[in-house]
Amino acid sequence: MINYSVSGSLGIIVVKLVVIKPENQAINLAKYLIYQAKQEITEPKIQQYLIDLIETIIVYKLPQKTRKEIEAMLGLSELKKTKVYQEAFAEGKDEGEVEANLKSVSNMIRLGLTLETIAEYLDLPLQEVQRLAKLTENRD
Known part of the structure; x- marks a missing residue:
């Protein structure tokens, strides 16, 4: 990998990615950030979030490119096939579903x-709705 003379933490470099103008520089910096994320971040979920953020920034910087083209440019298509990435993605998805159910249960209880x-409407087991209801009590 090319050694960029970029000083600062990954967060600062991500900000530089947002403001960098030339397309080829943005792509090269994004590749460097992805490489650094893989090297420095050991928590798969956090690594996935950062890589998704980098990809999103590039998607907005290159609106004429498809997501698949950007994944190929950044070498992400192979990464997204790895077991670690898939597990982290599934874990994030599960957490999102629980959070959405928690909010729905809370709103429905208020109604x-x-x-x-609620269990019937959300197609959830009653025990799960009871668990979520207790969690909403603790949040309020």
């Missing part, structure tokens, strides 16, 4: 719906 009605 005065019974836990049984």
Whole structure:
């Protein structure tokens, strides 16, 4: 990998990626950031979030390119096939679903719906709705 004389943390370099103008420089900096993320970040979920952020920045910088083209440019298509990436992605998706259900249960309780009605409406087991209801009590 090319050694860029970029000083600062990954966060600062990500900010530089946002403001950099020439397309080829942005792509090269994004590749460098992805490489650094793989080297420095051991937590798969955090690594995935950072790589997704880098990809999103490049998507906005290159609106004429498809997501698949950008994945190929950045070498992400192979990364996204790895077990670690897939597990981190699935974990993030599961957390998002739980958070959405938690918010829905909280809103439905405020509307005065019974836990049984909520379970039926959300197609969740009653025990899960009861668990989420307890979590909403602790949040409020």
